[in-house]
Amino acid sequence: MGGALIGLAASGTLFFTGRRAGISGIVGGLLEGLLPGTTAVSPAPADERRWRAAFLVGLLMGGLTLLEAGTGAAFFAGAIGAPVRSYLGLAVAGVLVGFGARLGRGCTSGHGVCGVSRLSAQSLVATATFMITGIATVALVRFTGWFAP
Amino acid sequence: MTMTMTRRTLLGAFGCGLIFAIGLGVSGMTQPGKVVGFLDLFGGSWDPSLGLVMAAAVAVHASFLRWMRRGPSFAAPEIDSCAALTDDELAGISPRARNGFLGTRGGVMAGAAIFGVGWGLGGYCPGPALVSLVSLAPGVLLFTATMLGGMLIYQVLLHPRAASPGGPELTARPTTRPKLAR
Numbered sequence: 001m002g003g004a005l006i007g008l009a010a011s012g013t014l015f016f017t018g019r020r021a022g023i024s025g026i027v028g029g030l031l032e033g034l035l036p037g038t039t040a041v042s043p044a045p046a047d048e049r050r051w052r053a054a055f056l057v058g059l060l061m062g063g064l065t066l067l068e069a070g071t072g073a074a075f076f077a078g079a080i081g082a083p084v085r086s087y088l089g090l091a092v093a094g095v096l097v098g099f100g101a102r103l104g105r106g107c108t109s110g111h112g113v114c115g116v117s118r119l120s121a122q123s124l125v126a127t128a129t130f131m132i133t134g135i136a137t138v139a140l141v142r143f144t145g146w147f148a149p
Numbered sequence: 150m151t152m153t154m155t156r157r158t159l160l161g162a163f164g165c166g167l168i169f170a171i172g173l174g175v176s177g178m179t180q181p182g183k184v185v186g187f188l189d190l191f192g193g194s195w196d197p198s199l200g201l202v203m204a205a206a207v208a209v210h211a212s213f214l215r216w217m218r219r220g221p222s223f224a225a226p227e228i229d230s231c232a233a234l235t236d237d238e239l240a241g242i243s244p245r246a247r248n249g250f251l252g253t254r255g256g257v258m259a260g261a262a263i264f265g266v267g268w269g270l271g272g273y274c275p276g277p278a279l280v281s282l283v284s285l286a287p288g289v290l291l292f293t294a295t296m297l298g299g300m301l302i303y304q305v306l307l308h309p310r311a312a313s314p315g316g317p318e319l320t321a322r323p324t325t326r327p328k329l330a331r
Contacts, residue, residue: 062171079180097292138192
């Protein structure tokens with residue numbers, strides 16, 4: 001059910017914008033040129049920024065909807081309520097996710113949903129890669145007890 | 150997207166973001182404990198449900214792509230069906246024009262490997278982290294802030310950019326986006 005909605009949203013994004021709904025690309029593209037000296041070879045046109053911003057606003061509105069609809073921490077367990085990792089763990093994880101998603105040209109949505117749907121070889125390899133390192137990391141953290149909350 | 154952006158496009162993008170967020174929430178992707186449970190193959194309590202979520206998302210989107218390829222009258226702007234993920238196309242440069250391994254499969258694999266470590270460690274990937282911002286939970290705010298920081302680090306260190314004076318010129322060329330044929 002939730003998965004079907006994700007697929008629907010990815011399809012709708014392609015339909016309305018002609019672009020793939022890769023979250024890291026959408027966010028990363030908006031960050032382009034924010035710091036001096038980081039302007040891309042040919043900066044994304046203003047239109048590109050506008051639909052990305054509209055998508056992000058939708059994403060946050062969806063979050064508010066979930067917050068209203070869920071009783072208590074229903075949809076945000078682990079954020080509200082008992083955390084899964086320490087703050088240090090979350091901070092390190094954030095850097096790795098942000099950097100890795102940009103270097104890898106996509107995240108769970110861009111590679112895992114859009115790319116796998118297209119049977120893109122690059123995305124299949126990327127998805128397999130981040131699944132494997134994710135599984136290995138969870139196993140390592142479980143074994144060592146690092147970053148416990 | 151060179152044509153003037155219509156209100157329809159913006160509303161569509163907004164609606165898709167909304168649906169995307171609700172899909173992530175309903176499926177459990179915004180709960181890091183559930184994500185970690187999905188990746189916890191060796192913990193004795195593997196929770197495969199997010200695998201089904203991904204399969205459902207792929208099934209729906211793949212069907213949509215099939216349907217779109219079939220309809221010759223489809224009128225969305227500049228659909229690209231076959232290229233690798235988009236940055237280098239958007240920037241209008243060939244991957245070969247870039248230095249190092251960034252344009253190659255090695256860069257994608259290295260990035261995906263790093264991403265996976267962070268995903269397993271934090272239990273969040275970018276979409277769910279952004280959706281969860283509304284919870285205002287300190288952990289989510291922290292994760293999202295450092296995630297944006299990680300993206301900026303990439304941008305400063307590695308992202309292809311306009312050539313600096315005296316530096317090697319990157320050859321820009323107009324992209325021709327393949328139309329959805331067949």
